[in-house]
Amino acid sequence: MAFEEEDFLQIAGLQHFAFCRRQWALIHVENLWRDNLRTVEGELLHKNAHDDTYTERRGDTLTVRGERVFSRTLGVSGACDVLEFRLHPDGVTLPGQEGLWLPYPVEYKRGSPKEHSADELQLCCQAMCLEEMLCCPIPEGSLYYGETRRRVKVPLTEELRRTVRDDLTEMHQYASRGYTPRVKPSKACNACSLKEQCLPALLRRRSVQDYLERSCEEL
């Protein structure tokens, strides 16, 4: 199956979806957004990482910033913060450069490495797009964290790739129905930039449908 461009989802949405399916739908289906300190800091870091005009060669590595990527198979598009090309026999040819170059995506994040895999999923999806665009394998990428100022290598495993595909399948289903799922409020709600719009307290209450279903069962 190949998606049309108008149905493409944002790659960055994968991290929202991993954090909370409802948050992703509020942002990407209902187009709600609210800045908080975390999102503003994150945007500033990305602004510094993205510079569409920047290309640099150092030894065996060529660095490009803000490279647009997409996949018709996955139905997504986005941009790589930093995309390195490293001389490698499995790589691809690049205009104006001799030799074969293997892409190596690097995603910039504020804070430090997290317990969940939202950042890894976003990076893996970028790599899957590049593999489809350039027809070459990308076995690894890196996450750079602003707080620790360190790169963390991420092996792009089959398990990570499967999660990307499964999440995107579910996201496309919600997007095509224009549906915002209800979820159980959790401690993640405290750090959520949309908690006022989402009103998690209301999610704890029974919906009218739940009430009617329970009433029917009791009769």
Ligand code: SF4
């Ligand atoms: S407030 Fe909680 S339930 Fe609502 S979108 Fe945010 S994380 Fe999800």
